[in-house]
Amino acid sequence: MPLKLGKDQMAATSLEALAGLTIALGALIAIIAIRFLLDFLYNWWCSRRVGEVTTTPWIPEDHGNFSYFTNSMRIYCRWTSDVNRCTEKLNSLVDANERAIPENARIISVRMDGFEHGELCHEFVPTVGVSSGSYYTWQMFGDNRIQVTNYVENGVSYVAGYCIYIESAKLRAVNFRGEVVEKLKSSRKYPGNKRKEMETGFSVVPLV
Structure with missing residues (x-):
């Protein structure tokens, strides 16, 4: 005859099973939490990267399907059902x-005062025109997330604009370092319009 468990034994067995299930569930939650934390820390660390100043820009493969202008931005978008998390x-x-x-934005190109957008997202041209002997440099921040375009004139470097790259809809806020953009906004202003006015004796009407 099969052995029959008493009520106390059945209750104890049920409690043991429940305890085992609780421990397993807790372990799974802990593993997921640790993995999320490690992923967050890795992305945070990548966002702190500062690239070298170069004379050639980094050009993304995906510029999206179309672009449009706002007051100071040119936004490149892609027709997709994926929604950016950031x-x-x-x-x-x-x-x-x-x-x-x-x-569905993929690139946000932001010009600074005194500059207008060029043909490509990382190109920014002085509204008064490029002066003789001037040149451009570029610098990347983060894991190819924010690229700054600098315009160098008479040995002085001015921030002409910057691009924010969203290569994937899965990117989160931690991938973009806000203090970099804040420093760009408060950087040295390009006095091109004032210089042109002094040289020619007439005021220049900005094109933007």
Whole structure:
């Protein structure tokens, strides 16, 4: 005859099974949490990278399907059903109104005062024209996330503009270092318009 467990034994067995299940579930949650934390720390560390100043820009493979202009930005987008996870952070980086940056944006090109957008996303041209002997440099911040275009004139470097690259909709806010953009906004202003006015004796009307 099969052995029959008493009520106390059955209760104890059920408690043991429940305890085992609870421990297994807790371990799984801990593993997921640790993996998420490690991923967050890795992305945070990558966002702190500072590239060398170069005379050639980094050019992304994906410029999206179309682009459009706002007051100071040119935004490149891609027709896709994927929604960026970092849209809120992108809006805060460029001081844009809510939903100003579309959820399918791939590149945000931001010009500084005194410059206008060039043909490519990383190109920014002085509104008064390029002076003789001047040149450009580029510098990358993060894991190919923010690229700064500098315009060097008479030995002085000015931030002409910068690009924010969103290569994947899976990127999160931690991938973009906000303090970099804040420093760019407060960088030395290009006095090109004032210089042109002094040289020619008439005021220059900005094209943007």
